Amino acid sequence: MxxxxxxxxxxxxxxxxxxxxxxxxxxxxxxxxxxxxxxxxxxxxxxxxxxFTDKASLLIAAKIQRLEALGADMRATIDDSATDCPARYLAQVFRPWLALYREDPEFARLFLSQSTLNDGPWTRQFLEVCGLLEAHAARAVARLHGEGRLRPELDPETVTQGILAFYYHMIVGHSLGALPDAGTQESLFDRLIETWMHGCAPPAGA
Missing domain, CATH: 1.10.10.60 (Homeodomain-like)
Known part of the structure; x- marks a missing residue:
């Protein structure tokens, strides 16, 4: 008690x-x-x-429940969604995270500067969630590879790292104003995914 x-x-x-x-x-x-x-x-x-260690820890703590919920939804999407359209499948996995960082540019900048954060329980929890995102991305690509949805000449680990690098690039691009809106950002992501996958492209707003 x-x-x-x-x-x-x-x-x-x-x-x-x-x-x-x-x-x-x-x-x-x-x-x-x-x-x-x-x-x-x-x-x-x-x-x-x-x-709270500092103001950054306050912002992390204010967002952590949503991040954990997004992580749980991401895992469920990876495990349960149909993969007949790989590009749509990966769009469902990543777009909620991209939306979060578009909605809150200041939190996006905090996410991009993880190495500058002071150590503390909230920072460690935040970094754990970020690490899970990368692990979940690897699981999603591994599932597509196992089902023959990935182009056979491509290595799943390399594809995973490429997707994550592009994901970070889009967050930076939005923060700097180079990718100013959801449509531009998501269209760019879709075109990248289409080059690696067998299957359809995701429709707009998927």
């Missing part, structure tokens, strides 16, 4: 996270200070730092 001090700690953490989510959503990450989060949550600034 969770004791009262632990319950109070959990409630305080939830209050800080709720304040951070609200401020990040309304003011943006850069314009939101830890002082503002503490004031909104009704706690001391030191209390915020007692739960």
């Amino acid at each position: 969770v004791g009262k001090p632990q319950q109070r700690t959990k409630r305080t953490q939830e209050r800080i996270l709720a304040a951070a989510r609200d401020l990040f959503e309304n003011n943006g990450y850069e314009a939101t200070s830890v002082d503002a989060v503490a004031t909104r949550a009704g706690v001391a600034k030191a209390t915020v730092f007692a739960h």
